[in-house]
Amino acid sequence: MKVHLHIGQQKTGSTSIQKFFEINRKALSKQGYLYPKSLGVDKQVGLFKQIDDLLDPSSQVYKSFFKEIEKSKCEHLILSEENLFTLKDELLDKVGQFLNSHFQDISIIAYLRRQYDQAASLYQEVVKGRVFLKYEAWIEKKLNQGYYNYTWVLERWENRFPEAKMKVKAFYNLLENDIRKDILNEISFPNIEKLNFNEAFNFKNTGIDTLSIEILRVSNAFVKKGNPKDPEAFRAKVRKYVFGKTFDKKLVLHYAQKERLWNEFLASNQALINKYQLSEDEYFLDKPKEEDGWTNDDHDPEEVLLELSRIYNLSEG
Amino acid sequence: MELILHIGQQKTGSTALQTFLNEKYAILRGRKILYPQSLGNEHNKQHLIMHSFKTQSLNEENGIKADFLAEISKTTPKKVIISDENMFVGKPENLNQLKVFVNDIFHKVKIICYLRVQHDQMPSNYQQGLKGKLSKDLRSWLDTHIYKSVYYKYHIVLNRWKNTFPEAKILVKTVGNLLHDDIVQDFVEAVIPEVKNEIIFESKTISNRSIDQPSGHLLYFLNKLIDKSKHPSPFQSIKESVISDSSNYTTKTPFAFSNEEKLEIWNQFKDSNTLIASDFKLSQADINYLTSPPEMKEDDQIDNLERVYLKFLEYLEKRK
Numbered sequence A: 001m002k003v004h005l006h007i008g009q010q011k012t013g014s015t016s017i018q019k020f021f022e023i024n025r026k027a028l029s030k031q032g033y034l035y036p037k038s039l040g041v042d043k044q045v046g047l048f049k050q051i052d053d054l055l056d057p058s059s060q061v062y063k064s065f066f067k068e069i070e071k072s073k074c075e076h077l078i079l080s081e082e083n084l085f086t087l088k089d090e091l092l093d094k095v096g097q098f099l100n101s102h103f104q105d106i107s108i109i110a111y112l113r114r115q116y117d118q119a120a121s122l123y124q125e126v127v128k129g130r131v132f133l134k135y136e137a138w139i140e141k142k143l144n145q146g147y148y149n150y151t152w153v154l155e156r157w158e159n160r161f162p163e164a165k166m167k168v169k170a171f172y173n174l175l176e177n178d179i180r181k182d183i184l185n186e187i188s189f190p191n192i193e194k195l196n197f198n199e200a201f202n203f204k205n206t207g208i209d210t211l212s213i214e215i216l217r218v219s220n221a222f223v224k225k226g227n228p229k230d231p232e233a234f235r236a237k238v239r240k241y242v243f244g245k246t247f248d249k250k251l252v253l254h255y256a257q258k259e260r261l262w263n264e265f266l267a268s269n270q271a272l273i274n275k276y277q278l279s280e281d282e283y284f285l286d287k288p289k290e291e292d293g294w295t296n297d298d299h300d301p302e303e304v305l306l307e308l309s310r311i312y313n314l315s316e317g
Numbered sequence B: 001m002e003l004i005l006h007i008g009q010q011k012t013g014s015t016a017l018q019t020f021l022n023e024k025y026a027i028l029r030g031r032k033i034l035y036p037q038s039l040g041n042e043h044n045k046q047h048l049i050m051h052s053f054k055t056q057s058l059n060e061e062n063g064i065k066a067d068f069l070a071e072i073s074k075t076t077p078k079k080v081i082i083s084d085e086n087m088f089v090g091k092p093e094n095l096n097q098l099k100v101f102v103n104d105i106f107h108k109v110k111i112i113c114y115l116r117v118q119h120d121q122m123p124s125n126y127q128q129g130l131k132g133k134l135s136k137d138l139r140s141w142l143d144t145h146i147y148k149s150v151y152y153k154y155h156i157v158l159n160r161w162k163n164t165f166p167e168a169k170i171l172v173k174t175v176g177n178l179l180h181d182d183i184v185q186d187f188v189e190a191v192i193p194e195v196k197n198e199i200i201f202e203s204k205t206i207s208n209r210s211i212d213q214p215s216g217h218l219l220y221f222l223n224k225l226i227d228k229s230k231h232p233s234p235f236q237s238i239k240e241s242v243i244s245d246s247s248n249y250t251t252k253t254p255f256a257f258s259n260e261e262k263l264e265i266w267n268q269f270k271d272s273n274t275l276i277a278s279d280f281k282l283s284q285a286d287i288n289y290l291t292s293p294p295e296m297k298e299d300d301q302i303d304n305l306e307r308v309y310l311k312f313l314e315y316l317e318k319r320k
Helices: A014-023 A025-030 A061-074 A089-102 A116-128 A135-145 A152-161 A179-186 A211-224 A230-245 A255-264 A266-276 A281-285 A301-311 B015-021 B026-030 B047-055 B065-075 B087-090 B092-103 B118-131 B138-147 B156-166 B183-191 B195-200 B214-228 B236-246 B259-281 B282-293 B306-320
Strands: A002-006 A074-079 A105-111 A167-172 B002-006 B079-083 B108-115 B167-174
Touching: A014 A025, A014 A074, A014 A179, A089 A152, A105 A152, A105 A179, A116 A135, A116 A211, A116 A255, A116 B087, A135 A255, A152 A167, A152 A266, A167 A179, A167 A266, A211 A230, A211 A301, A211 B306, A230 A301, A230 B092, A255 A266, A266 A281, A301 B138, A301 B214, A301 B306, B015 B026, B015 B079, B015 B183, B026 B195, B047 B087, B047 B092, B092 B156, B108 B156, B118 B214, B118 B259, B138 B259, B156 B167, B156 B259, B167 B183, B167 B282, B214 B236, B214 B306, B236 B306, B259 B282
Parallel strands: A002 A074, A002 A105, A105 A167, B002 B079, B002 B108, B108 B167
Antiparallel strands: none
């Protein structure tokens, strides 16, 4: 059985891919491609969250997974989970141990976005969650983790999967400008005409404006400090307000912030291009263009306070 | 009859001193010391003098002088204490009015003034302004008060008093070097030592009632929001809560300026303060207090704005 392991990275259309595979599960299966649901309905989060069970043949998760494979009679197995991209060493070792011991033909697919675009997008996303760090502190943390050193990240995968085929792709110049079609092409899916490409299921993250990002971040910090009596009610109230608005200002990084990321990873990206023979060298190497950008510090504090007061329906008169 | 004129400055414990003088009125009277009531008694100070400056009526027949003379005549004191910290920066023409007022009645005048070093005094005044309607950002406030205002040039201010009252003894002291850290005891020892054995001084717990750093910044933004919103502003009640809370707790992070701001202030005023030291014969401890560089606090890495936002959210949560 051939395994197509899609490992992300985040903010490269993974949710679109996973939703698409989920709604086309049957149609994929008919053409010999299994998108299993025993490790998670929309994506195979169990691949790392339940990895200890997967390493135990007596566990229910192990049995369910292999029963599903056996029952499908498929020759291809698609696994997708973008959080695998920077899995911690210990977990990655286990994922390697598990997959290598059961599958001989593994293909690892990673879509990469250039650092200064990805960081802006990812920061926005994590602040929608529980991150309370300002961009500068957050990016330091990510850089320390090695997240943006793509050659290093992929080497970690190669070390655990020495026999696997690595397919590294730029999140750029996608087939028909559609990540779903692009990945189908990568896994050599034979006939895409019978698949449902309904746009309603083509998940796209809603971008929010920079002020709202700051409001979410501050509210996360407020929760972190343990201040609201009912943190979940508070979070819900903030999110109801923020997501009830329309947004106009696009999130981009300041030129200096972009340039820093570009500069820091220029050599690493060049190595990446050479090693994986990527044709998108401009995309990864071009110096960022100057455009109006944003950092947290740019917000007019009065605006932030006004927004916070609006969450509490405090009319400004 | 001697006049003891306490002229402040503000934020040096004047209210505590005035409250003491008012409360101990009878004991002082017993020693022929008068803390007069006829010059006004708003917040225990003789506020009608300042009021008369505005109306130019200090020495008019229908002014406060007649009542004051009547009070003196009735009580026959040896010493009279007049205290209003707002007199500190009286304009020269007002001081001249005061001189006429005083010289008619007293043969001896002692002026006592407590100073607070500028890099401590300015944050306190800025904070006081924030509790009012100040919505000027700190930088422009500093530019005005460091480089344009005469208030903090103590040497100039005190020389106005010296020039107006050349015969007076001017006693310049500092809050950095108070007897038992208490302006009341210091004042008594300095100008009315004859009563000190009759008074049991209340033991004081020095508590810092300064507003805390984020609340101070929050007040600034609330003032701006109040300025911009229609009356009644919804932010007014939050502002009142911030001010009210600040008088109920002791903060570990009182409102203060940054190290750079404090150094800038110290640099600007150290020469003027050195001149005071020689002109007014300050004690060595007072000289040190007024001329030593500010204590540097550890660099605060915490983002002030962040703390303002969190503080604001605390108040919004409390309002629910």
